Amino acid sequence: MGPVELLHMSVFSQSFSPCGRFLAAGNNYGEIALFSLSAALSPDATALSQKPVLTFTAHEGPVFSLLSTNCHLLSAGNGEISAWSWNELIKKNVKPMWTKRPNYKSSLEIPEINAMIINPRDNSLVVGGGDNNIHILDLEHGVFKAVLQGHSDYVHCVSVREREGEILSGGEDGAVRMWDSRTGQSVHCIEVYKYENCARPQYGKWISCVTTDSDWMLCGGGPHLSLWHLRSLSPTSIFPLKGCQRQAVFHQDMIMSVGEGPFVSHCLLGGDIKAQIPCTPQSLNTLQFNSNSTEHRVLTVGGSSDHIDVFTNLSYRAFSLSF
Amino acid sequence: MGAVTDDEVIRKRLLIDGDGAGDDRKINLLLKSFSKWCNSPLTPEEGFTQYQRMLGTLAQCEFSMGKTLMVYDMNLREMENYEKIYTDIEQNITSAHEKIAECKKEILRAKRIRKNRQEYDALAKVIQQHPDRHETLKQLEALDKELQQLSHIKENVDAKLELRKKQFHVLLSTIQELQQTLENDEKSENDDNNQGSPAGNSE
Numbered sequence: 001m002g003p004v005e006l007l008h009m010s011v012f013s014q015s016f017s018p019c020g021r022f023l024a025a026g027n028n029y030g031e032i033a034l035f036s037l038s039a040a041l042s043p044d045a046t047a048l049s050q051k052p053v054l055t056f057t058a059h060e061g062p063v064f065s066l067l068s069t070n071c072h073l074l075s076a077g078n079g080e081i082s083a084w085s086w087n088e089l090i091k092k093n094v095k096p097m098w099t100k101r102p103n104y105k106s107s108l109e110i111p112e113i114n115a116m117i118i119n120p121r122d123n124s125l126v127v128g129g130g131d132n133n134i135h136i137l138d139l140e141h142g143v144f145k146a147v148l149q150g151h152s153d154y155v156h157c158v159s160v161r162e163r164e165g166e167i168l169s170g171g172e173d174g175a176v177r178m179w180d181s182r183t184g185q186s187v188h189c190i191e192v193y194k195y196e197n198c199a200r201p202q203y204g205k206w207i208s209c210v211t212t213d214s215d216w217m218l219c220g221g222g223p224h225l226s227l228w229h230l231r232s233l234s235p236t237s238i239f240p241l242k243g244c245q246r247q248a249v250f251h252q253d254m255i256m257s258v259g260e261g262p263f264v265s266h267c268l269l270g271g272d273i274k275a276q277i278p279c280t281p282q283s284l285n286t287l288q289f290n291s292n293s294t295e296h297r298v299l300t301v302g303g304s305s306d307h308i309d310v311f312t313n314l315s316y317r318a319f320s321l322s323f
Numbered sequence: 324m325g326a327v328t329d330d331e332v333i334r335k336r337l338l339i340d341g342d343g344a345g346d347d348r349k350i351n352l353l354l355k356s357f358s359k360w361c362n363s364p365l366t367p368e369e370g371f372t373q374y375q376r377m378l379g380t381l382a383q384c385e386f387s388m389g390k391t392l393m394v395y396d397m398n399l400r401e402m403e404n405y406e407k408i409y410t411d412i413e414q415n416i417t418s419a420h421e422k423i424a425e426c427k428k429e430i431l432r433a434k435r436i437r438k439n440r441q442e443y444d445a446l447a448k449v450i451q452q453h454p455d456r457h458e459t460l461k462q463l464e465a466l467d468k469e470l471q472q473l474s475h476i477k478e479n480v481d482a483k484l485e486l487r488k489k490q491f492h493v494l495l496s497t498i499q500e501l502q503q504t505l506e507n508d509e510k511s512e513n514d515d516n517n518q519g520s521p522a523g524n525s526e
Contacts, residue, residue, distance in 0.1 A: 270441050
């Protein structure tokens with residue numbers, strides 16, 4: 001990997017292993033790198049322990065989404081989904097368990113897969129992609145069992161409302177749609193850009209991040225990052241962040257969000273920005289919190305750089321892992 | 324005690340406990356001087372001085388032995404003291420650990436409470452934007468009453484209109500009947516006249 005390639009690298013996705021000791025990161029060259037957190041966080045860590053223990057090419061196109069189940073790592077790139085066994089990857093054996101491709105209607109162009117999430121209710125994988133549809137893959141039987149149609153432009157992000165069993169999806173057409181996972185019908189459709197206090201016409205109407213914790217939803221992108229109450233479908237707080245947010249999560253009593261701008265924003269639910277912690281990459285694409293392990297509870301962010309920043313304490317950047 | 328074994332013993336004693344060699348040597352010298360004193364022919368004064376000297380050495384030995392005993396006691400007590408402090412510190416450490424765990428739980432609870440409060444505030448803000456329910460109900464009631472009144476008036480007006488219509492109808496139909504009757508009468512009069520005159524004419 002020459003210096004020019006490193007300069008142009010962007011990290012699009014991250015996922016922690018089920019044991020919590022490894023981090024997998026996917027970049028725009030289709031590679032996935034495995035970093036050992038226990039080596040990087042140990043007291044006698046060297047510069048070498050911040051390099052990957054394993055790097056392999058997973059797909060031909062950029063790896064936009066990574067997801068971990070109890071024993072598998074699912075990666076999406078170039079319109080297909082591959083599953084890798086974590087145990088095999090830790091033993092440096094790079095052979096995918098399976099590779100599947102959703103049924104795309106047009107065979108000329110291969111639409112990319114932008115987001116994946118697991119619906120724990122029926123153990124299915126919800127995949128949102130460039131063909132404006134959401135495909136649902138049953139993980140037990142390995143078949144695609146449903147297609148949710150309704151978006152008029154590609155789907156950026158998906159999320160799952162566990163208590164009600166609904167799937168939320170945000171797309172380029174500016175709509176956040178809520179689907180019932182059993183019937184596959186669109187239950188609600190919120191067009192965020194139509195609300196005056198959220199809309200930012202100078203950035204567009206696209207929604208690039210959707211996340212929910214069953215009662216509340218965060219969505220942002222072209223419009224401001226806003227907190228919505230799902231029962232009443234009304235926006236309750238608008239976060240005055242400059243730039244478009246690409247990923248946001250609920251964490252304890254606050255909201256962390258990353259997007260354009262070299263910082264992680266911590267916001268309170270009321271709409272105040274508590275802190276903006278600076279990071280190495282110029283703009284960030286992905287933010288992930290390691291909840292699988294008690295000793296390595298770190299936050300990692302990656303973006304338009306070959307460095308992945310690791311935060312051991314949420315208030316400052318501890319060190320960076322690099323490809 | 325031969326010279327060779329002396330050295331060895333001294334070496335060993337030095338290795339084990341260097342200070343004890345002096346006391347041990349004193350005891351050996353005392354034994355030697357005692358046997359010399361018993362066996363050698365000495366004048367009574369010399370013998371007495373020797374005796375005094377030996378008593379002095381004995382006292383010295385007893386004194387140093389007493390000192391070592393006291394040091395030993397002191398060490399034992401010091402050890403006990405240290406043991407006590409050690410257990411105290413261990414207890415403090417465990418209680419501090421527990422307190423830390425408690426505080427962490429407290430923090431999580433407080434964060435959850437803060438989150439709930441913020442969610443409440445956010446919803447309250449939205450709700451405040453909508454008008455008060457009582458006022459809206461009152462407005463609705465007033466509008467209802469107005470509506471009722473107006474419909475009442477409309478009913479009245481309708482009824483009056485109907486009545487007038489019917490009255491006019493009655494009037495008009497009576498007039499028409501009268502007109503008909505008058506026309507009929509005229510006609511029958513004319514007929515009578517016509518019939519009468521031809522009849523008169525024919526006669």
